[in-house]
Amino acid sequence: MKLYSYFRSSASFRVRIALNLKNLSYDYLSVHLLRSGGEQLQPEYRKLNPDALVPTLVDGDATLQQSLAIIEYLEETHPALPVLPRNPVDRAYVRAIALQIACEIHPLNNLRILKYLKHELDVSEEAKNAWYHHWIEQGFDTLETRLANDSRTGQFAFGDTPTLADICIVPQVFNAQRFNVDTQRYPTIQRIYDHAMQLDAFARAAPGQQPDAE
Amino acid sequence: MKLYSYFRSSASFRVRIALNLKNLSYDYLSVHLLRSGGEQLQPEYRKLNPDALVPTLVDGDATLQQSLAIIEYLEETHPALPVLPRNPVDRAYVRAIALQIACEIHPLNNLRILKYLKHELDVSEEAKNAWYHHWIEQGFDTLETRLANDSRTGQFAFGDTPTLADICIVPQVFNAQRFNVDTQRYPTIQRIYDHAMQLDAFARAAPGQQPDAE
Structure with missing residues (x-):
C-alpha cells in the first residue's frame, strides 16, 4: 500500500495510526501542503485525489480518499486487530x-x-x-x-x-x-x-x- | 424509534432519507434551533446529545448522535435495502x-x-x-x-x-x-x-x- 501523506495533517495522522494498529506496512509518499504553491494542488496529485486533500491511500488498483472512509476500508479488508467494537x-x-x-x-x-x-x-x-x-x-x-x-x-x-x-x-x-x-x-x-x-x-x-x- | 430533528437541518434530512429508504417508521420530535434561544441548548436535550446538535436517534435503550454514525447503525441493524454497496x-x-x-x-x-x-x-x-x-x-x-x-x-x-x-x-x-x-x-x-x-x-x-x- 502507498500512503500519500503530509506529516502535520491530522487526517493523514489518523490513517497512519490505523495502519500501525493493524500492523500493515506501507510506502510513505509526501505531499507538501505548503511547498511549490501546495503539492496537493498539482494536476498529477488531483488525479488521485480530486479534492486536493491528504491523505490518499493506494491499495492495488484502488485509490481511496477521506481518512474515515479509508479506515473503514482497512477495518473491512483487515478485520484482525479491529478499531471498531462489535456491537x-x-x-x-x-x-x-x-x-x-x-x-x-x-x-x-x-x-x-x-x-x-x-x-x-x-x-x-x-x-x-x-x-x-x-x-x-x-x-x-x-x-x-x-x-x-x-x-x-x-x-x-x-x-x-x-x-x-x-x-x-x-x-x-x-x-x-x-x-x-x-x-x-x-x-x-x-x-x-x-x-x-x-x-x-x-x-x-x-x-x-x-x-x-x- | 424516535428522531429528534429540525426540519431545515441537513444532518437531520440525511437520517430522514435513510429511515425512509429502509422503510423504517419513527416518531418525529422537533428541536427548534432558533426558538427559545435554541432548543438544542436546553439541558434536557443535551442529556441526549452532549454536542447540542441535531439529529439524535433513540432506538430502545440506545441514544445515537451524528448523522453518519446513525446511518451506519441503521445499515448494520437493518441490512435489507442497503445504502452502501457490498464491495x-x-x-x-x-x-x-x-x-x-x-x-x-x-x-x-x-x-x-x-x-x-x-x-x-x-x-x-x-x-x-x-x-x-x-x-x-x-x-x-x-x-x-x-x-x-x-x-x-x-x-x-x-x-x-x-x-x-x-x-x-x-x-x-x-x-x-x-x-x-x-x-x-x-x-x-x-x-x-x-x-x-x-x-x-x-x-x-x-x-x-x-x-x-x-
Missing part, C-alpha cells in the same frame, strides 16, 4: 466521537480556512487565533463531558483498547497543543492522549516521526 | 463522497459558523454570503468533477440505486439552493438531485414536509 450500538458510539472531531472541530481549523480568514476576510492574527481556540474548546468541552460521564470510557475512549475514536482524538490533541490550546483543561481527553502516545502504533504515527517532518 | 472499495468510494460533504462542505456553513462570522468577526452580510458560496462552490466543483468522470456514476452517485452518497448530496443541494447558489452549474449533481427527489423516500424527507416546517 452496533457501541460502533455507533465510537463513530459518533470520531465524527464529532472530523465534522465539528477539525474542518474549522484546517489550513484552507485559516488562509481564507486571513486573506479574504482580513481577520487579524489575534482574531484568527481566537477563532481557532473557540472551535477546539467548544468541541473539547462537549467531548470531555461525554467521556467523563460515560461508563464506556476506559484507558481509551471506549474501553481499554484503541478504537476509531482514539484515532481521531490523538491528532486533534496534537494539533490543539501546536496552537497553544491548554489541553490540561480536559483531563479525560489528556489522559487518553497520554496513554495512547505510549503505544508504538500512535508514537510512530506522530508528525515528528515522518520522513517529511521539519 | 469494500465501492463502500469506501461512497463513504468518501458522503464525508467530503459532511466534513469539507457542510461544517463551514451551518448556523453556528454563520453566527460567529456575524457576531464575533463583524463580517458584513455580503462577505458572509461570499463565505457561504465559496465553500459550497469549491466543494461542488470537485464533487462534480469526480461524478462526471467516474464510471461508477449512474442515475445516482453510485449506480442506479440510492446510497449514502446521495443521502448526503440531496440535503446539501437543497441547502445550497436556499442560499441562492446556482446549482445548475453542476449538471451531474443537479441531475442526481432531481432524480432522487422523484423518489418518495427523498421527497417525504424534505424540510417542507416535516411537522415543524415553517
Whole structure:
C-alpha cells in the first residue's frame, strides 16, 4: 500500500495510526501542503485525489480518499486487530466521537480556512487565533463531558483498547497543543492522549516521526 | 424509534432519507434551533446529545448522535435495502463522497459558523454570503468533477440505486439552493438531485414536509 501523506495533517495522522494498529506496512509518499504553491494542488496529485486533500491511500488498483472512509476500508479488508467494537450500538458510539472531531472541530481549523480568514476576510492574527481556540474548546468541552460521564470510557475512549475514536482524538490533541490550546483543561481527553502516545502504533504515527517532518 | 430533528437541518434530512429508504417508521420530535434561544441548548436535550446538535436517534435503550454514525447503525441493524454497496472499495468510494460533504462542505456553513462570522468577526452580510458560496462552490466543483468522470456514476452517485452518497448530496443541494447558489452549474449533481427527489423516500424527507416546517 502507498500512503500519500503530509506529516502535520491530522487526517493523514489518523490513517497512519490505523495502519500501525493493524500492523500493515506501507510506502510513505509526501505531499507538501505548503511547498511549490501546495503539492496537493498539482494536476498529477488531483488525479488521485480530486479534492486536493491528504491523505490518499493506494491499495492495488484502488485509490481511496477521506481518512474515515479509508479506515473503514482497512477495518473491512483487515478485520484482525479491529478499531471498531462489535456491537452496533457501541460502533455507533465510537463513530459518533470520531465524527464529532472530523465534522465539528477539525474542518474549522484546517489550513484552507485559516488562509481564507486571513486573506479574504482580513481577520487579524489575534482574531484568527481566537477563532481557532473557540472551535477546539467548544468541541473539547462537549467531548470531555461525554467521556467523563460515560461508563464506556476506559484507558481509551471506549474501553481499554484503541478504537476509531482514539484515532481521531490523538491528532486533534496534537494539533490543539501546536496552537497553544491548554489541553490540561480536559483531563479525560489528556489522559487518553497520554496513554495512547505510549503505544508504538500512535508514537510512530506522530508528525515528528515522518520522513517529511521539519 | 424516535428522531429528534429540525426540519431545515441537513444532518437531520440525511437520517430522514435513510429511515425512509429502509422503510423504517419513527416518531418525529422537533428541536427548534432558533426558538427559545435554541432548543438544542436546553439541558434536557443535551442529556441526549452532549454536542447540542441535531439529529439524535433513540432506538430502545440506545441514544445515537451524528448523522453518519446513525446511518451506519441503521445499515448494520437493518441490512435489507442497503445504502452502501457490498464491495469494500465501492463502500469506501461512497463513504468518501458522503464525508467530503459532511466534513469539507457542510461544517463551514451551518448556523453556528454563520453566527460567529456575524457576531464575533463583524463580517458584513455580503462577505458572509461570499463565505457561504465559496465553500459550497469549491466543494461542488470537485464533487462534480469526480461524478462526471467516474464510471461508477449512474442515475445516482453510485449506480442506479440510492446510497449514502446521495443521502448526503440531496440535503446539501437543497441547502445550497436556499442560499441562492446556482446549482445548475453542476449538471451531474443537479441531475442526481432531481432524480432522487422523484423518489418518495427523498421527497417525504424534505424540510417542507416535516411537522415543524415553517
